[in-house]
Amino acid sequence: MNTSDPEPINSNITSGENLSYWIASSEPIIFAKVVKSLETDVLVVGGGIAGLTTAYCLTQAGRKVILVEDGFIGSGESGRTTAHVTCALDDRYFELEKIFGKDKAGLAANSHMAAIEWINKTVRLEKIECNFKRVDGYLFLHPSDTKETLDKEYEATKQVGLLTQMLPEVPSIAAENGWCIKFPDQAQFHIMLYLKGLADAIVRMGGNIYTQSKARDINNNGAKVNGYDVVAKHVVVATNTPVNDVLTMHTKQWPYRTYVIGAKILKGQLPYSLWWDTGDHNSKWISQPYHYVRLEEFNEQYDLLISGGEDHKTGQADDENIPEEDRYGRLIEWTKKRFPAIEQIVYKWSGQVMEPIDSMAFIGKNPGNDNIYIITGDSGNGMTHGTLGGMILSDIISGKDNPWIDLYSPSRITLKTADDYIHEVGNMTAQLVDWISKGDIKEAAELKPGEGGIISSGLKKIAVYRDDQNCLHSHTAVCPHLGGILQWNNDEKSFDCPLHGSRFTTDGKVINGPAKGDLKKVDIHEEA
Ligand SMILES: Cc1cc2nc3c(=O)[nH]c(=O)nc-3n(C[C@H](O)[C@H](O)[C@H](O)COP(=O)(O)OP(=O)(O)OC[C@H]3O[C@@H](n4cnc5c(N)ncnc54)[C@H](O)[C@@H]3O)c2cc1C
Ligand code: FES
Structure with missing residues (x-):
């Protein structure tokens, strides 16, 4: 039953101001809106x-x-x-072995190879023209790292059954004259063309x-969609x-x-391949960012x-004193x-x-629910994790066995990550200082068109944006999830928690x- 008017539709085609190559080079993929109550399995x-992928597997079933x-x-x-389709996980296999043991690390490797094969098979079966290619990938050392990492990873990949090779130099890269691990038979595609297929x-x-x-x-009986009831026996929350x-x-x-960044390069200068470095071991971030x-x-x-x-x-x-928009300059320098x-x-x-x-x-099943399922925590391997999500959930919902259900269960308890956990919780607690710190601007008058910022007014924090027509938009800067103070992202023009x-x-x-809901409006008055 329609209990309220349909919600205003957000016309954003992507989650930020900058368009990716994939979105810019393909037609938007649009279907009808929900405008009435519906019932489904x-x-x-x-x-x-x-x-x-989940919808595909279940419809096929x-x-x-x-x-x-x-x-x-x-x-x-x-x-x-960037649509690397790979089993070279951005957290190392020797780390997985430490956390989960050899057998489960092997299961993880096997699951990602199966996801690559699933994509390969589906592209052929459905004749999806998405520039899908099987390519080799190369893992090489970040300057802050030592060869020991590659040695350990090579050994671990062998243990889990991957057909990797250690090579004495990195193919096709100018400034890296060190060793690398070759991961054969990985893949890549144009993601939007694949999703269209x-x-x-x-x-x-x-x-x-x-x-x-x-x-x-979202609840055990379905959800409200644009204000209408969609009744369902199972609900899969695949919202990242x-x-x-x-x-x-x-x-x-x-x-x-x-x-x-995307840079033009004459055809034939480089082979189609994937390259990754092992990440910055001096970084302040637990994830040790990598390239x-x-x-x-691109064209002919x-x-x-x-x-x-x-x-x-x-x-x-x-x-790190490196605002969002300055990160591209560093990336360009590294890449050149x-x-x-x-x-x-x-x-x-x-x-x-x-x-x-x-x-x-x-x-798997959302902790505490029997018929609500989630797919999340993809890290930088969402092409294979997202695909596995569809494969696993389709089997769970269809009552079939699947070898990876326990491995990926959202309810699992992992004891060997205590240090990282304490570090990340400490980082979150530190963000609460933003409640008493000053905003990043004193008053809205400082903002030029296209700029935003956070104003502190007593204990209130206000997220302010001046649009291209010089109109001010002001909302609470307190995140409706659990009260974090939002930060202005000048690159993607968003307020981020x-x-x-x-x-x-x-x-x-x-x-x-x-966060489930939007920010509440706050009135502020500007001197004329
Ligand atoms: C820059 C970048 C590079 C990456 N490179 C790689 C790579 O090379 N290889 C790799 O494997 N992974 C990579 N990843 C990770 C991978 O892209 C993601 O993990 C993956 O795309 C996530 O897919 P998803 O379907 O889970 O989420 P999404 O693609 O975010 O889909 C979730 C969808 O849910 C919608 N949604 C949210 N809330 C609602 C709601 N209430 N109602 C209806 N719809 C809703 C959103 O609009 C969104 O479209 C990269 C990620 C980034 C950002
Ligand atoms: S407080 Fe949790 S996302 Fe903002």
Whole structure:
């Protein structure tokens, strides 16, 4: 039953101001909006790789599926990815072995290889034209790291059954003359073309997809979508960060912002491959940010070299005195040194990744619920984790066995990560100092059109933005999730929460959870 008017539709096509190459080079993937009450077997919330893969697997298994997405397909982090499809996890296998033991580390390796194969098979079966390629990947040393890391990782990859090789130099990189581990038979694709192929297949098999359709009040019986009841026997929350979380998941994963540039490079200068360094061991961040690079077809003359890195915890860029927009300059410098053949930089964008406490994604029943499921904690491996999410949840819902259910269970308890946990909780507690610190601007008059900031007024914190027409938009700067003080992100023009990564538009609309609601408006008066 419609209990209220349909909600105003957020017309954002992506979760920030900068457009990724994938979004800029493809048509928006749009379906009808939910405009009446509906009933289904499975409701999937979220139209990124995790939600679409889940909807695809379940529709293929004969289930009646409705997928709802509050933006357009791929308008979350999937549209901002770099789409390395790989089993070279960004947390090392020797670390997984320490935390979970050899057998489970082996299961993890096997699951990611299976996800790559699943994508390969599906691209062929559904004839998805998405520039899918099998490519090799190379893991090389960050200058702050030592060869011991590669030796340990090489040994661990062998133990888990991967066909890796240790090479004495890194193929195709100018300034890195050290050893590297080759991961053969990885993959890459154009994510938006892939998602379009999955969406078309879902609809062809009888599934229903709705865009500009926001789910709220997710519960055991379904959810409210655009104000209408969607009744379902099972609900899959594939919103990257769960938006149904009350107590648990935001204490098990941490949000990081990561940056990407796209540079033209003449075709033939580099082979299609994936490259990653082992991460900055001197970084203040637990995740030890690393660089990740690949090629994509651009036009007849050029490829696009897509290079990423320079991460920081969401809303905390200034803690390193490197504001968000300055991160691209560092990335360009790093990339030019290693790939001197690049020419014009034609794209730049950033996105958010969720780093799980024990390096493994969370896929399965939401703790405390029997028919609500989540897919989250992807880290930088969301292409395979999102795909695994679909494969695993489809088996759970269909009552089938699956070898990875326990490994990825959101209810698992991992004891060997206590140090990282204490460090990250300490970081969160430190953010509460923002309650008593000054805002980053004194008054709204300091803002030029297109700028935002946080004003302190007594104990109140106000998030203020001046739009291009010189109008001020002011909202509370207190995050509706658990009260973090928002920070202005001048690069993506958003207000970001340094506690658990909720993000809001300049109009106060929530873009990333775990916050469920928008920011409340606050009136401030400017002298004429
Ligand atoms: C810059 C960058 C580079 C990356 N590179 C790689 C890489 O090379 N390889 C790799 O494997 N991974 C990579 N990742 C990680 C990967 O892209 C993500 O983990 C993955 O795309 C997440 O997919 P998802 O479907 O879980 O989430 P999303 O793609 O974010 O999809 C969630 C969707 O849910 C929608 N939504 C949210 N709330 C609601 C609601 N209430 N109602 C309806 N819809 C809602 C959102 O609009 C969104 O579209 C990268 C990430 C970034 C940011
Ligand atoms: S996201 Fe939890 S307090 Fe803001």
